[in-house]
Amino acid sequence: MSKINIIATLKNTSETHTFKGKGIKRNNQIIYNDENVQTKITIDKIITIERKSNYHLKINLKNGIKEHGTYITNYGIINLETFATKIIQKKDELEITYKLMVNQDLIDTFTYNLKFTLDT
Numbered sequence: 001m002s003k004i005n006i007i008a009t010l011k012n013t014s015e016t017h018t019f020k021g022k023g024i025k026r027n028n029q030i031i032y033n034d035e036n037v038q039t040k041i042t043i044d045k046i047i048t049i050e051r052k053s054n055y056h057l058k059i060n061l062k063n064g065i066k067e068h069g070t071y072i073t074n075y076g077i078i079n080l081e082t083f084a085t086k087i088i089q090k091k092d093e094l095e096i097t098y099k100l101m102v103n104q105d106l107i108d109t110f111t112y113n114l115k116f117t118l119d120t
Contacts, residue, residue, distance in 0.1 A: 001026045003119040012108045061098055063087040092116055
């Protein structure tokens, strides 16, 4: 397990959210807390992004493939689909552009960029 410095940016058509802070890298996972929301990215054949607070969002991403995910709230479970149009993975950076859909209706297109360095 390594402590890391993180800059993460999530953009959609109407807003941009940036997190700058610390996290940990353990094997193929990066974990950090963004405004009391635990964020976990698992990098494997499929990239999984999970965000937990008073909700639990889990999306799966694979370039050019429609994947399924869930959004669990106090009001119930919403089944999601994602379609990644771009995944660029480097040693210390991850950039993903994906479409998020519910019942085959496009919610929005997102770009997630994650950069990290070892915290020395």
